Amino acid sequence: MLTSNITRLLPTDTSRGLTQLGLGLVLSSSAYQLSHFHFRSLCRYFFTSPPRGSTAWQLDFAPSDVSWADRTFLLVCGMVWKAVRALVVGSGLKVRKAQETVVLPRLDLTCPVEVEDGHVEMYARAVAQGGQEGVEMGGEVGAMERQFLLAAMTNQLMLLLVVHPKLPVSPLGGVNVRNRYEFHSLSSNSPTLTAHAYVGGKDDPARVVKRGNEFDIHIDILDAQQLILRQTITILTPCKTHLAPTTTSAPPPTATKxxxxxxxxxxxxxxxxxxxxxxxxxxxxxxxxxxxxxxxxxxxxxxxxxxxxxxxxxxxxxxxxxxxxxxxxxxxxxxxxxxxxxxxxxxxxxxxxxxxxxxxxxxxxxxxxxxxxxxxxxxxxx
Incomplete structure (x- = not known):
């Protein structure tokens, strides 16, 4: 009732103008997101084989450039598709009784990595303690934090691998249980680095544990051929396993640190x-x-x-x-x-x-x- 009364008080031209303004903002936002939609690159990654002579898919955008349109694509073509497929035909990952490892198909992808001043400023605000306006990014402290920022910014590659249709694990319910980051070079003068992310293969099988399967996602950041950062991200995906109950005695308690x-x-x-x-x-x-x-x-x-x-x-x-x-x-x-x-x-x-x-x-x-x-x-x- 109040809304209708206010509408009557507004001139017709004003009401029409507000409606057009709202519609314009929605259309402008949609157009902006679509202009940052990497549709062709994502379709090649999801629905085609790697380029001839290569074992890795090549994305033409950096992880920091993933837009909301890209996330919608990943949600529909990755998560929703896998969830529907699991309901219809079941999970593609079968664990037999007494099986301790499961070989996952090997997936590789490469993409550029760009770290700009805006990313550094945002990281500084995120890690600043209460009452601080920012974090000093220079010197020794800054070098360590810039490197950890690089690890954080490339975390999106984990999602790109997990939602791929060829990887028979569901991203729903998956948990990041542990990580190891190795920083092999303090800095790089190159404004654009390259990321190589991979999972699976005979040499790196998933491990069957009590709560499901654990597998490692590896992300290497390189400047030309120089290794800058190596990440190992361990994911636990819940599923039914057939591990026999252990009968070994509990290990002796270790000294308290x-x-x-x-x-x-x-x-x-x-x-x-x-x-x-x-x-x-x-x-x-x-x-x-x-x-x-x-x-x-x-x-x-x-x-x-x-x-x-x-x-x-x-x-x-x-x-x-x-x-x-x-x-x-x-x-x-x-x-x-x-x-x-x-x-x-x-x-x-x-x-x-x-x-x-x-x-x-x-x-x-x-x-x-x-x-x-x-x-x-x-x-x-x-």
Whole structure:
């Protein structure tokens, strides 16, 4: 009733003008998204074989250039198609009794990688602690964080491989359980790098575990022929397995590691919004509490790499690189439990197994309650 009364008070020309303005904004937004739609490149990747003389599909756009039109294509042609196919004919991945590994088809793709000043600024805002306007990106600390930014920006390649029709695993329900990043070169003068992402093959089979199948996605970033970054991303896809119950006795308890706090972070419900713009991961569990609850979580979930990025910022700013310094370095992470937002985490560092490495973990319970480890890992020189 109120709306109709307001409409009567507005001149007819004004109402028509507002309608045309709204329609124009919608059409302009749609046209912009379609202008950034990599339809031809994605169709070649999904529905044709690699170019003659090559074993890898070649995308003509960088992971940071994936648009909403591209994501819609991946959703329909990848996720929805696989979900419908699983309902009709069942999953293409069959695990026989007592089977310990499963060979996945080999998939390779290459694409350019571009890191611009805007990406660095967005990363700085995402990892900044409360009250900071930004992060100093120069010097030793900046070098480490720029490298981790490169890993975050190429995370989209994981999705491109998982949704491919030839890979017999469903992206729905898949969980990133651990990562290892190896940084082989501190910097590159090339404005455009090349990414080579691959999964499967006889030499890298999926592993059958109690909750399903684990498989590794590998992403190499190169400047010409020089290796800059090597990523190993481990994904768990739930499915029925036939593993026999173990009868071996539990291993003896290991000595408790001693950790020292290097700071804490507070992540709010709005924290994933910045990280989504850094890495392009708009998984529903990260962007909406309602959608996260539909997937069985208590609320919106933090990005695992976002938490690690904040930990790395604390570590580098306090230690100047610590055990890593200016050398080639690595970082490992294991995601133990989902981080429902909002959440406060304590960053802790302890001695690693090697002389030039350290262990780290993010925990809650600093108020005297029992500590719960959410993320843990290690960092050190290669």
């Amino acid at each position: 001693q950790y020292a706090s290097i700071g804490s972070i507070h992540m709010t419900r709005s924290s994933p919004a910045l990280w989504c713009r850094v890495c392009g991961d708009y998984n529903p569990i990260h962007v909406s509490s309602t959608l996260a609850k539909l997937f069985g979580f208590r609320g919106k979930i933090a990005h695992g790499n976002h938490v690690v990025g904040k930990m790395l910022h604390l570590y580098a700013s306090q230690n100047g690189g610590g055990a890593v310094g200016k050398s080639r370095w690595w970082i490992e992470m294991q995601f133990k439990r989902p981080m429902v937002l909002p959440i406060a985490l304590d960053a802790q560092v302890g001695r690693g197994e090697g002389v030039e490495s350290q262990q780290w973990q993010r925990v809650t319970g600093g108020d005297g309650t029992e500590e719960k480890v959410y993320v843990l890992g290690g960092i050190g020189r290669l």
